Amino acid sequence: MVKDYFSLGHPLAAFRSQMSLHARRSMFKRFMDEIQPSPADRILDVGVTPDLQLVDSNYFEALYPYRKQVTAVSIEDVTPLVYVYPEVAFRQVQPGPLPFADDEFDVVFCSAVLEHVGNFEQQEAFLAELLRVSKKFYITTPNRWYPVDFHTILPFIHWLPKGLHRKLLKLVGHDFLAREENLNLCAASDVRRMMGDRAHFNISYQWFLGLPSNILIFGESGTADA
Numbered sequence: 001m002v003k004d005y006f007s008l009g010h011p012l013a014a015f016r017s018q019m020s021l022h023a024r025r026s027m028f029k030r031f032m033d034e035i036q037p038s039p040a041d042r043i044l045d046v047g048v049t050p051d052l053q054l055v056d057s058n059y060f061e062a063l064y065p066y067r068k069q070v071t072a073v074s075i076e077d078v079t080p081l082v083y084v085y086p087e088v089a090f091r092q093v094q095p096g097p098l099p100f101a102d103d104e105f106d107v108v109f110c111s112a113v114l115e116h117v118g119n120f121e122q123q124e125a126f127l128a129e130l131l132r133v134s135k136k137f138y139i140t141t142p143n144r145w146y147p148v149d150f151h152t153i154l155p156f157i158h159w160l161p162k163g164l165h166r167k168l169l170k171l172v173g174h175d176f177l178a179r180e181e182n183l184n185l186c187a188a189s190d191v192r193r194m195m196g197d198r199a200h201f202n203i204s205y206q207w208f209l210g211l212p213s214n215i216l217i218f219g220e221s222g223t224a225d226a
Contacts, residue, residue, distance in 0.1 A: 027214065028063045030206075039065075041106035043106065044105040044109070044133060045108075047074060050077060062085075070087075078092065104133050114186060114191075119180055119184060124194040132221070139216075141214065143205065143213055145187055146212065151183060157169075199221050200220045201220075
């Protein structure tokens with residue numbers, strides 16, 4: 001599954017991973033600046049990957065200074081990560097509702113997962129779950145309107161209507177990513193619709209080569225003021 005998500009066989013995969021690491025370090029700094037977690041804050045990281053090859057994988061665990069406060073979950077078996085980050089509590093979960101109580105965590109961190117959970121309604125439900133279990137949140141997802149989709153390293157075709165985009169992906173051999181449940185890129189307008197009035201939130205961007213490559217969503221859970 002890791003290979004399907006990340007196109008590891010692509011000749012530019014290593015370069016992409018290095019550029020991604022640079023961007024993710026910047027997004028992590030933004031997380032620390034905006035959320036300002038304390039050493040005692042309970043953190044939930046949703047969407048860790050079992051990948052041990054890419055330098056940008058699981059960057060939160062690599063960079064966060066208070067790992068003993070982190071619970072990291074994935075729908076995949078991430079047992080190998082236990083040996084890399086022994087202070088972190090890893091847990092495999094099923095797709096759907098998270099197995100945690102309301103406000104069980106002080107902060108939820110979720111990077112590059114929203115685009116992999118299905119259609120608009122499933123993405124909306126996923127965001128609602130992240131907010132339900134946390135008091136603060138920091139969520140990132142690739143910007144659909146960036147010229148290159150870094151999953152496939154293909155330019156522009158993801159700007160086409162989504163049905164046509166998926167047909168073209170299948171035509172060039174990306175059968176896995178051609179399915180909506182595996183890749184459904186979002187624009188900031190989509191995220192605003194998903195969030196609605198269920199939280200106090202801000203939308204910002206990570207910039208790459210002068211253009212907004214990633215959408216950053218952060219704030220406090222709870223109903224926003226009317």
